[in-house]
Amino acid sequence: MTDGRPLKVALLGCGVVGSQVARLVTTHAADLAARVGAPVELAGIAVRRPGRLREGVHAELITTDAQGLVSRPDIDVVVEVIGGIEPARSLISTAFENGASVVTANKALLAEDGPSLYSAAEKYGADLYFEAAVAGAIPLLRPLRESLAGDSVNRVLGIVNGTTNFILDRMDTSGAGYYEALEEATALGYAEADPTADVEGFDAAAKAAILSGIAFHTRVRLDDVHREGITEVTASDIASARRMGCTVKLLAICERAADGRSVTARVHPAMIPLTHPLASVREAYNAVFVEADSAGSLMFYGQGAGGVPTASAILGDLVAACRNKVSGARGPGESAYTMLPVSPMGDVVTRYHISLDVADKPGVLSQVAAVFADHGVSIDTVRQQGKDGEASLVVVTHRAPDAALTATVETLRGLDTVRGVASIMRVEGE
Structure with a gap:
């Protein structure tokens, strides 16, 4: 509960995305207050280069002390848009330790250390939101x-x-x-x-x-x-x-x-x-x-990108985090109850489009087809063009394990009649 006081937001980063977040929080202040149930105010903006001109951003909000900003006891939500692993991870951890919820667009950190961030949020009773980390403005x-x-x-x-x-x-x-x-x-x-x-x-x-x-x-x-x-x-x-x-x-x-x-x-x-x-x-x-x-x-x-679209997704998360602060609720945490193993690429069943440079002489096609058969890969279509002793052979396969297709390509590379593998590409969506 906020007891009527404004909710304080700390912004880490004021580049392409951060500057738009700052603008939207300021220009949409009345709407945000109505949607959240309490005023939402920027308490500080941490940057690396304080001398840079930032249109529409009040100079008194700018600080280079990011650690000090996220450690303030009056901060309710920290918005992190600096990216990378460090210092983002340390700053987010400090925010959680001080009871602040976090809104981040940091896909790299989430992909590397998401479980630890969820755990810290749970431990300190805070929220972790990251809609902007994937596909920008798209609600996904x-x-x-x-x-x-x-x-x-x-x-x-x-x-x-x-x-x-x-x-x-x-x-x-x-x-x-x-x-x-x-x-x-x-x-x-x-x-x-x-x-x-x-x-x-x-x-x-x-x-x-x-x-x-x-x-x-x-x-x-x-x-x-x-x-x-x-x-x-x-x-x-x-x-x-x-x-x-x-x-x-x-x-x-x-x-x-x-x-x-x-x-x-x-x-x-x-x-x-x-x-x-x-x-x-x-x-x-x-x-x-x-x-x-x-x-x-x-x-x-x-x-899926850009300052304004990404800021839109961040503002959506900010509203959710602030509403939870007002009502004393919590947002969704990590859901990893299935704990399913991740299979290697070789187990994936897919189709291949393979382009080969081959000798233009009798028997080449049957040689190539035999290699596919030896590895249990069925051919769907073949297209061949030849001129002056050189030829190109394009093979499209039926679905097969990726490991079998990879082994097929490696064997093809060793044939005397195959001058080179020009390209390999998977075929999806069918």
């Missing part, structure tokens, strides 16, 4: 852990990184190569100066870990997620997908095994049919497809 985590709490989620399939979706979309629609598309994404502000976290799949993998944990009521860490980026995707891959009636997307795929005894979490580029709802997700937008026993198929779509 709350529906998964509240609206679908009485259902059984079997699969979560989604585009959760706007940078990579923009790049792949440009490659598909304009015929640009990877580096050309990346350059455009950077110029438009969709890609960071160092895009590694996005293009190598680290960002999406952290989100997949969070989604898996919530959807399947188990603990999934970043290290449990199979990860591949988009840097090896070529214009030829995009063209091949088009010929199959598909497009290429970087997908986060979280699945419960058919027998319900394990889960898998993976991030990698994949071909999906143009008829699938995710195929129409363009530019830097995000979308997540959820399949549940009773609810059936659901799709969540919207802006």
Whole structure:
């Protein structure tokens, strides 16, 4: 209970997202008070560079003493948008120790150390909210852990990184190569100066870990997620997908095994049919497809990044945390009662699109087909083109364990008639 006093909010970070949070808390003060049941006020904003001009932010709120700010006994909620592991983890821990609830957008920390954060929140009677950590403004985590709490989620399939979706979309629609598309994404502000976290799949993998944990009521860490980026995707891959009636997307795929005894979490580029709802997700937008026993198929779509959209998700969590402070209630904690093991990528059953450079001579196709047969992988279609002693062979398989497909590719690399494996890509969504 607040006894009529305003609820005090500490903001850690005032960059692209933090500055919008500060603006919204100030400009929407009357609405927030009405929705929460008490005034909500910014008590301080911790930054690394206090001299930087921050439009609309009162200078007296700025401090470089983040530890001192989160240690104040009058702070009710701490909003963390600085990112990274440290000092974010230490600051959040201090906030909990002082009884403050936490709202964070820190996907990396949640994917690495989520259980410890939940435990600390429980120990000190505080809340932990993190809707903005996955898919920006899209209401996704709350529906998964509240609206679908009485259902059984079997699969979560989604585009959760706007940078990579923009790049792949440009490659598909304009015929640009990877580096050309990346350059455009950077110029438009969709890609960071160092895009590694996005293009190598680290960002999406952290989100997949969070989604898996919530959807399947188990603990999934970043290290449990199979990860591949988009840097090896070529214009030829995009063209091949088009010929199959598909497009290429970087997908986060979280699945419960058919027998319900394990889960898998993976991030990698994949071909999906143009008829699938995710195929129409363009530019830097995000979308997540959820399949549940009773609810059936659901799709969540919207802006997955950016200062204002992300701040919108943070404000939603802030209202929830503040309401709980007013009423003396608690938000949902960790639900990991199933404690399901995470199966390795090799157990995943999927389809493959494999492009081979081979010698253009009789018997090559039968040799290649024999390798697939030896590893128990059934071929769906084959396309062959040849000229001047060189040929390309494109094979699309039926569903098989990923380990068998990987072994097939390794054997193919050792054939004298196979000059090289030009590309390998999984086929999903069918």
